[in-house]
Amino acid sequence: MATRLLPAVMCVTTGGDIRFASSEARRLHAQWDDGLRDAPYSTIQRWSVDRLVPHATELLTTRLRREARDRQEAPPRGLRLQHPYLSELALTVELNDTDDEPHLLVGFVPSSRDHTALARAELERERVLEQLTPSERRVALLVAEGLRNHEIADRIHRSRRTIECQLNAIYRKLDLRGRTQLVRLLG
Incomplete structure (x- = not known):
């Protein structure tokens, strides 16, 4: 029987509150933060998932939209961030602002699907x-x-x-x- 990987997805409010997280997302979230354990404090502050979500929100809602408007392009819906120390792990952040309450979909993406x-x-x-x-x-x-x-x-x-x-x-x-x-x- 082949092993099936579950999607590693979290739904997060723009304020950083987790509304939903699959078990695979929770596991990779812990792996992401564990990968920062020996990093300098300033790196942990900048790269922990809990800090990245508000930063990604700010990027997607203001700065990247403003830059796209200046270039007369469609604003980006998401971005991909590579873990600073674990080359096999990245995350994608996509803004969904079509609902009454804007939220982010955060997906953890192992570079090799099963490292x-x-x-x-x-x-x-x-x-x-x-x-x-x-x-x-x-x-x-x-x-x-x-x-x-x-x-x-x-x-x-x-x-x-x-x-x-x-x-x-x-x-x-x-x-x-x-x-x-x-x-x-x-x-």
């Missing part, structure tokens, strides 16, 4: 590589880059037969049937 899965994959790759000797590790990584046996042999100054023997040892240690499985495992 925890990527981290797990990287840990798995390291675990796999630890099972190999340094020489086998080098050959496996060159295979993952797409090099053929003779290209690997030329690159590391070994015979093609040595590379074939090392690949057979790698397949045996990792319980793989061939090159394609190795590439998938390390990809």
Whole structure:
């Protein structure tokens, strides 16, 4: 069964009061602020989500609209802000002022849709590589880059037969049937 990610969305008043937040939004909100834990106080003051919402409101309702009017363009409906320390996390803020009470839709956007899965994959790759000797590790990584046996042999100054023997040892240690499985495992 495939894992489905829930939308990470919050509905916030222009004053900063949270009206609704999905569980995924609450989790990423906590991750956003945790990413600021070791930052200087001035950075925390500027980048915490609770501070960003009023700032985004001010930007969207006044400054960006004024700039768009000066350029004779439609005013922007939203903006995207990248986390200052966590490159895998950003948030979008969109102003909805069509209702009686204007509000913001705040969406947390992991740059890679599921960065925890990527981290797990990287840990798995390291675990796999630890099972190999340094020489086998080098050959496996060159295979993952797409090099053929003779290209690997030329690159590391070994015979093609040595590379074939090392690949057979790698397949045996990792319980793989061939090159394609190795590439998938390390990809």
